[in-house]
Amino acid sequence: MRWPVFKGNVAVCIPEAEEKAMFKYILEHTTHPGDRPDLLEMTDEDLVPLGKFILGTPDYNFFIGPGFLQSGKEVSALGSSFEKCLLHLFRITGIKPMCYGGEPLELIGSFSVSYRTSEGIIFFFKISADSAEAMVKGFSSIRDFLAAYEDGLLGGISDEINRTFALGDRVYYFERTESAWRVVDPLGVIGERQHQKHKKTRVDERLSKPEILICEDDLSKNFIFGNNWILKFDGLHSSMGRPNDVSIYSNICDRNLAEARLLYKRIVLPRYNECQSPFPDREKQKLYIDYFEFITASIIFSFTAIEAMVNTIIPWDFVLSVKDGKAHDKQFVERNYTLTEKLNKILFKLLSTPRPQKEVWWGDFKTLQELRDQTVHTKQSDSEDRYSRLLSKDVFRVIGCYRKIISHYGSYLRMNRPDLLNCFPYGFGADGISVDLVSAETYSKIYKDMHNPFMGGNDGFS
Structure with a gap:
């Protein structure tokens, strides 16, 4: 991700030309000139954080500065002129049908919010919702969260960030729980996703947990393999999962x-x-x-x-x-x-x-x-x-x-x-799994060795 340069308190990049034109029109008719965000031209490469943990770009990508938090401290969820503008925008263009096999499944909209702290790290939020009101409410909750962070009311967030992996662009991801925003560990998410797939096909719960490798330069490159060994006895051998x-x-x-x-x-x-x-x-x-x-x-x-x-x-x-x-x-x-x-x-x-x-x-x-x-x-x-x-x-x-x-x-x-x-x-309250982060060179070598067709059979990896 490349942090953009903008003059005002908030900026937005809208990849689709038609939606960008609609946003300009709504801005002109619902906001004062001083409240309008800068409209940015950015490539997908500039918008998406490194590592490919987030794939694709949302419909709207907002970048906010400290001044926006200052101006937003005393407004209600839909009280500011900017948020009224967002409500109009999302009602007209924000909610779209999600399709599968040509059939619409549901109406949903998405946007991202990025904020760079005084320490130079970037907080990245992504909201998906099924109504314009829910989208604006999500935007407001992000603003309130960042204001509380800058006021020093969320000390635990810094501890979470210190424990969380980030690539060179220093982007940290956040997700909304039932009551608050929390830092997302991309390694943990990828590891748990692979672990759940493994659980569906594992032979026995008494075996040791598998190993998960993730490429440090491209988080979309990851794979899981069983903790196997070869037992040799009486001139014979058996390749199998390692018991715990x-x-x-x-x-x-x-x-x-x-x-x-x-x-x-x-x-x-x-x-x-x-x-x-x-x-x-x-x-x-x-x-x-x-x-x-x-x-x-x-x-x-x-x-x-x-x-x-x-x-x-x-x-x-x-x-x-x-x-x-x-x-x-x-x-x-x-x-x-x-x-x-x-x-x-x-x-x-x-x-x-x-x-x-x-x-x-x-x-x-x-x-x-x-x-x-x-x-x-x-x-x-x-x-x-x-x-x-x-x-x-x-x-x-x-x-x-x-x-x-x-x-x-x-x-x-x-x-x-x-x-x-x-x-x-397994079975004692600590069923989670840790992952190994390796260089691109090491990942490529191990991946090729594990997927060598001459090894014969599955050998426990997936």
Whole structure:
């Protein structure tokens, strides 16, 4: 996008000659000379921001300066002469039929508003509406938003901008939510669009999330491919999607926990309400043993799912400085830190979380850890006590805390380290995805390699 030079408080570029002539006529008959915008001649290349995130040009393209915001602070939505002019214009030429296959689908109009701040960045708004009144209301809401921004009433917008990708023209896109305007991250929009397409065709939710590549010079160039690997065994090999360890372990836990719960309801719960012999018969003893198998597997894999989650989201370039001047990298942390230390030291720093000891699930986690340690490091001296604890009603709540813990860290990862979303499992509240932005040269090379017909088959990309 090229920011135009104009003398007044507002300027407009209308690509269609007929609509431009109509706009001139309406201006002459509805506004004072001092209120009229400059009419600009601009090419599509000048109008459209870099990167092709926005394709095509709207019917009307407005550029407004600080003076327009000053003059508009005390007017109502349709109170200014300029907005009355827009209302006339949009009623006559702004609403057009949208067609598909030669058949009109709906009447709709569109326009864009661009504003350059004192920092030299450009805010880009695009409005589509089905009535002239709605279009003018949209224009007014943009004006009010920009006035509030310049008055320092929207401090959070600057934080959003700092977190959002922009190309060399420094254009930031905005969209209207139910209550306010918000910054749009083009990488996030493209990534989510590709991700939704992938979800419709993915093999299984237990697989790792796919990878998405976007060309940094042309955002319309992007593609998605599965996180695949080749498993080699006994002189054979299988090319398939890469499982997510957390998903595998949590699924094993949940399946065994469901079986344990059914047996618990059948053989244990009735004893709380009925007078039964403390000496179960042979058949019931067999069911008790089945229950112990299922509940033991649940304990082991619920704890393992938590540990897999922690190890998975620690990035490969992570380094923790310690007091003796040494540095502990990812591999050292994985092998030498306990899970409690990883939660209290590593994720505390990596995700900017509160101390885990303050969370409501901490007590259940420590009980789960104790049961798991007693199970994995079996000692005959405490076996009777351990099996007794497995029959307590609380054991199901204790095992279930693993889902609360993983979801807890997923929420902080989503807020503070969205770049790590791809390693996080589905089903724990952080199902989003991050994208990789690459140079045009790198994009072209990877795209050609991935779409090489001699690779054979789909191989999981789309």
